[in-house]
Amino acid sequence: MFVDALILFQIAGIGIIVALIHTILKQMGKEEIAQFATLIGFILVLLIVVNGLSDLFQQIRSVFLF
Amino acid sequence: MDILQITILGVLASLLYILLKEVHGSIAFLIILITGIVIFFSIIQQIQLIFETIRKLGDQANVQGLYLTTILKIIGISYIAEIGAHLTKDAGLNSVSKYIELAGKIFILLLAVPIITAVIEAIIGFIPNV
Numbered sequence: 457m458f459v460d461a462l463i464l465f466q467i468a469g470i471g472i473i474v475a476l477i478h479t480i481l482k483q484m485g486k487e488e489i490a491q492f493a494t495l496i497g498f499i500l501v502l503l504i505v506v507n508g509l510s511d512l513f514q515q516i517r518s519v520f521l522f
Numbered sequence: 523m524d525i526l527q528i529t530i531l532g533v534l535a536s537l538l539y540i541l542l543k544e545v546h547g548s549i550a551f552l553i554i555l556i557t558g559i560v561i562f563f564s565i566i567q568q569i570q571l572i573f574e575t576i577r578k579l580g581d582q583a584n585v586q587g588l589y590l591t592t593i594l595k596i597i598g599i600s601y602i603a604e605i606g607a608h609l610t611k612d613a614g615l616n617s618v619s620k621y622i623e624l625a626g627k628i629f630i631l632l633l634a635v636p637i638i639t640a641v642i643e644a645i646i647g648f649i650p651n652v
Binding site: 461463464465467468470471472474475494497498501502504505508509511512513515516517519520 | 535541542546548552555556560573594597
């Protein structure tokens with residue numbers, strides 16, 4: 457599944473774009489929407505990471521005979 | 523995955539972490555997490571090969587299956603506990619990482635109880651009844 461650094465760039469890109477959106481919305485004076493944008497970006501990244509972590513733990517369970 | 527690729531991946535992850543730390547701290551932490559996952563994924567296939575070899579040798583030497591299974595489980599517990607401990611230490615929670623390490627040690631001791639019991643029973647069997 458993880459054969460290259462694509463997932464790393466994906467997460468970094470999401471982070472940078474979310475930070476950009478947050479800054480722009482803050483400049484426009486919409487604090488609440490900026491907070492929501494940050495929260496949703498974080499949840500997206502968390503989804504990717506938790507999927508990877510679940511795959512890793514399944515692999516460990518199958519290798520180490522649990 | 524080659525060792526060169528893993529090293530480059532680590533350097534790349536640290537660059538992205540430095541870039542992202544200023545603007546978004548939590549996603550920067552998730553980058554550390556996913557780097558650990560990717561690197562461990564690439565080494566676990568090699569670990570599987572090594573374990574198959576160990577198990578084949580154990581079968582040839584007529585080692586009881588219980589002992590080999592226990593040892594492999596202990597190694598797995600130590601890997602998982604180390605991943606968790608390092609992640610929590612990176613997030614700045616030193617005490618939680620110490621607790622995870624303690625839990626790993628306790629579970630390893632719990633798994634080793636049958637082996638310890640077998641050793642003590644063997645020693646007691648050597649002592650002649652007076």
